[in-house]
Amino acid sequence: MDLISLLNNTANGLSAIQARAATTSNNIANANTPGYAQQQANLAEATSSALGGNRGYIGGGVFLLNVTQTRDQFVESQLPTAFSQSSGSTAQSDALASVSVFNNGVDGNLSDAMSSFYSSLTALAQNPGDTSLRQSVVQSANWLVSSFNRTSVAVEQARSGIDASITSTVQQVNSTLAQVAQLNRRISVIEASGGQPNDLLDQRHNLMDQAAQLIGATQVPDAYGNISLVLPGGTTLVSSSVAATLTVQGNATNKGHTDLVFTPADGSAPFVLKQAELGGQIGGLLSARDGALGTASTDLDNLAFSFAKTINGQNQAGYDLNGNRGGDVFTVGATSANAAATITLDSALAGDPSLLAAAGATASGPGDATNLQAMVATQSALLSNGLDVQKGMAKIVSDFGTAAADSQNAATFQKSMLQNLQDSRSSVSGVSLDDEMVGLLQAQHAYQALAKVITTAGDMLETLIQLKS
Amino acid sequence: MRVTEAMIYQQTIDRANAALSRVGKAQGEISSGLRVQAPGDDPQAAGLLVRHKFDEAQTTAIQNGAQSAADELNAADSALGSVSTVLARAQVLATQFGNDTYTATDRATAANEVDGLYKQVLASLNTRFGDRYIFGGYVDHQAPFADDGTYQGDTGVRQVEVAPGVYEDASIRADVTVKGVGGGVDILQALTDLAAALRSNDADAIRASITSMQTGNNQVSAAQSQAGTSVNIFTSTVNTCAAQITDEKKVIGELGDADVMDASTRLSLAQYALNATLTAASQTLNFSLVNLLK
Numbered sequence: 231m232d233l234i235s236l237l238n239n240t241a242n243g244l245s246a247i248q249a250r251a252a253t254t255s256n257n258i259a260n261a262n263t264p265g266y267a268q269q270q271a272n273l274a275e276a277t278s279s280a281l282g283g284n285r286g287y288i289g290g291g292v293f294l295l296n297v298t299q300t301r302d303q304f305v306e307s308q309l310p311t312a313f314s315q316s317s318g319s320t321a322q323s324d325a326l327a328s329v330s331v332f333n334n335g336v337d338g339n340l341s342d343a344m345s346s347f348y349s350s351l352t353a354l355a356q357n358p359g360d361t362s363l364r365q366s367v368v369q370s371a372n373w374l375v376s377s378f379n380r381t382s383v384a385v386e387q388a389r390s391g392i393d394a395s396i397t398s399t400v401q402q403v404n405s406t407l408a409q410v411a412q413l414n415r416r417i418s419v420i421e422a423s424g425g426q427p428n429d430l431l432d433q434r435h436n437l438m439d440q441a442a443q444l445i446g447a448t449q450v451p452d453a454y455g456n457i458s459l460v461l462p463g464g465t466t467l468v469s470s471s472v473a474a475t476l477t478v479q480g481n482a483t484n485k486g487h488t489d490l491v492f493t494p495a496d497g498s499a500p501f502v503l504k505q506a507e508l509g510g511q512i513g514g515l516l517s518a519r520d521g522a523l524g525t526a527s528t529d530l531d532n533l534a535f536s537f538a539k540t541i542n543g544q545n546q547a548g549y550d551l552n553g554n555r556g557g558d559v560f561t562v563g564a565t566s567a568n569a570a571a572t573i574t575l576d577s578a579l580a581g582d583p584s585l586l587a588a589a590g591a592t593a594s595g596p597g598d599a600t601n602l603q604a605m606v607a608t609q610s611a612l613l614s615n616g617l618d619v620q621k622g623m624a625k626i627v628s629d630f631g632t633a634a635a636d637s638q639n640a641a642t643f644q645k646s647m648l649q650n651l652q653d654s655r656s657s658v659s660g661v662s663l664d665d666e667m668v669g670l671l672q673a674q675h676a677y678q679a680l681a682k683v684i685t686t687a688g689d690m691l692e693t694l695i696q697l698k699s
Numbered sequence: 700m701r702v703t704e705a706m707i708y709q710q711t712i713d714r715a716n717a718a719l720s721r722v723g724k725a726q727g728e729i730s731s732g733l734r735v736q737a738p739g740d741d742p743q744a745a746g747l748l749v750r751h752k753f754d755e756a757q758t759t760a761i762q763n764g765a766q767s768a769a770d771e772l773n774a775a776d777s778a779l780g781s782v783s784t785v786l787a788r789a790q791v792l793a794t795q796f797g798n799d800t801y802t803a804t805d806r807a808t809a810a811n812e813v814d815g816l817y818k819q820v821l822a823s824l825n826t827r828f829g830d831r832y833i834f835g836g837y838v839d840h841q842a843p844f845a846d847d848g849t850y851q852g853d854t855g856v857r858q859v860e861v862a863p864g865v866y867e868d869a870s871i872r873a874d875v876t877v878k879g880v881g882g883g884v885d886i887l888q889a890l891t892d893l894a895a896a897l898r899s900n901d902a903d904a905i906r907a908s909i910t911s912m913q914t915g916n917n918q919v920s921a922a923q924s925q926a927g928t929s930v931n932i933f934t935s936t937v938n939t940c941a942a943q944i945t946d947e948k949k950v951i952g953e954l955g956d957a958d959v960m961d962a963s964t965r966l967s968l969a970q971y972a973l974n975a976t977l978t979a980a981s982q983t984l985n986f987s988l989v990n991l992l993k
Contacts, residue, residue: 262705326739334735334748334955341749345756352760356767356859356869357831359840595838597831597857597870607864609757620753628746631738638739649713653706660703667988 233691239291240683246273249294251673257661265436267299267659269428299428302658309651313439314446314509316648319640321514325392326522326634331384332627341623343377346370351606359596364583375575378534382570385527392519393488399512400476403444407473410437414456415471421455446509463507465492522633529626534573535566536613544608548587548601556587711980718976721969728957735955744954755947761860762940768859768869769933774828775871776926781823783919785816790912793893797906810897817890824877834873843873848887850878861936868929876922886915
């Protein structure tokens with residue numbers, strides 16, 4: 231080996247050390263970049279030069295082999311499901327927690343209005359001819375009606391709010407899917423030529439995390455560097471460089487709330503995705519909207535309809551203050567659909583409380599409360615849901631509470647699981663500034679040592695040059 | 700496990716958020732006084748709260764109705780007491796002026812007093828409680844007795860709830876008590892007859908009315924006894940309802956109200972945890988090679 235080769239080896243070493251320092255610098259710069267995985271500059275020993283006469287080999291220095299990411303595939307494979315479940319249960323829990331209409335202590339809630347209505351009937355039964363007590367029944371019935379309306383509207387507003395969230399989330403999903411498809415194409419091209427597109431891989435990982443959070447997409451890698459994204463129900467969202475699109479449309483059979491429509495990239499017919507096929511934030515939102523809130527909405531409608539029919543039937547069995555057959559107390563549609571939102575107090579009764587049929591016989595005096603007593607007794611009568619009014623209302627509240635508590639518990643549990651996995655990911659792929667500082671010092675010292683070699687080699691060359699002169 | 704700065708930052712955020720969440724919950728319980736604010740806080744308790752509040756409202760309504768019924772029956776008892784007093788006086792007059800020593804003039808004067816007694820009875824029987832006549836049965840919007848003693852009410856007996864689905868009579872059948880339907884004496888007619896007998900100076904007829912007055916008084920006493928029994932039942936109902944309401948309030952409180960001491964303790968613990976989390980984070984994040992190499 232001559233001195234020039236020595237200088238060349240040293241120069242290669244400096245270059246490799248510079249690459250390591252540059253990688254360290256990149257790691258430090260991206261320490262807080264979402265999706266970034268710590269990179270490692272891998273150095274390799276250069277091929278040795280054989281010395282003549284079987285005297286062995288002189289090392290060829292060092293060179294930069296490649297720059298790779300540090301990722302643990304065991305952890306990475308678990309993260310999409312964890313992201314999906316955590317964001318799904320959190321979205322569901324947050325959506326249900328935002329509904330306060332069933333809260334204890336909310337003045338004028340439905341159960342207060344219902345008990346007030348029956349209390350006013352009980353009071354009137356003591357003196358059915360009393361005009362002010364009749365007016366009190368009409369007022370409490372009016373309160374009950376508006377309470378049904380308000381409760382139903384509050385539940386439906388919460389469901390509509392979820393529709394709006396789903397609509398905006400779908401736009402994010404489409405954007406994410408398109409970017410993943412585009413990155414699949416770019417990554418496969420670079421990897422086919424032997425490259426290692428770490429920045430693109432990071433971007434794709436970040437987007438895949440987002441897709442898991444937004445819609446519960448899981449990853450299926452292929453042999454060409456592509457990653458397909460698949461819904462929990464098996465529907466493929468992204469296949470190599472092609473992404474499907476999602477849209478929303480109103481569903482008339484679900485009070486106009488939005489359905490999620492999947493449009494395949496191959497041009498085949500779009501179809502509606504069911505809630506069970508979805509995960510992540512959208513799956514959680516749909517679960518809240520059509521699960522606990524949908525059940526509460528339907529139960530409210532059934533309660534309002536069945537209650538109104540029962541009271542109307544009893545009022546029609548009696549006679550009003552004028553000796554005429556009673557009419558309707560409440561106005562509801564032919565079916566229970568939207569009954570809670572549309573129930574009203576009969577307009578004739580609202581204007582004339584004497585139409586309340588308290589008497590059991592047409593010729594009775596105004597003090598006859600026999601039919602009113604039967605009306606009071608309807609609070610214990612079983613409605614269409616097999617429960618009386620009181621238990622029916624309690625069931626709506628406790629069912630909703632159970633769903634809210636379950637989703638909150640699930641959200642807490644899933645968040646904890648996700649945090650553990652994210653800690654594991656961060657432990658492997660995250661950037662430790664201490665590590666990087668040590669690496670930087672190591673590179674600095676190596677660089678200084680190599681520079682010393684250059685100085686020494688230069689001095690040796692200078693010595694040789696001076697010998698000749 | 701290799702620990703990175705990002706992990707420490709994230710864990711600090713997560714733990715601080717968790718502690719803040721506990722602070723918020725404890726603070727909410729203390730400020731609202733409610734342990735169960737949203738149904739999700741305790742679904743079973745939330746459902747039971749609905750039922751117990753409903754029960755409390757219904758029990759209060761029954762209590763109010765029973766109290767009104769008791770008051771009304773007391774008014775009826777008082778009116779009947781006046782009638783009884785009048786009948787006793789009429790009986791005294793009949794006994795006194797049935798004696799043959801009295802002249803026609805004396806008896807005519809007594810007849811005038813009986814006329815006054817008749818009006819007193821009529822006024823008592825047309826007593827109103829609030830704006831309703833209490834002796835007309837279901838016909839409570841007009842005076843049950845006309846000036847000539849005709850009964851304008853009906854045979855209905857008003858009933859008031861003393862327990863869910865259980866009713867107790869809350870009015871007196873004046874047709875039986877006053878008009879003698881079912882074999883008794885028509886009190887008003889007996890007074891009219893007595894006055895007529897006194898005016899006509901018919902000693903035999905005057906003496907005959909003594910029995911009528913006694914029978915009438917017995918009828919009134921029987922009605923008062925019946926009213927008293929009902930008043931006792933309604934009073935008992937009021938007291939029972941008061942105890943039930945107290946029990947319901949206690950259950951509602953146990954189910955839904957916050958334990959302020961417990962919530963305050965949890966608030967302190969959560970504040971301590973939050974403070975400790977932030978302190979630990981600030982110290983840990985300062986402990987870095989970056990700082991040492993400055």
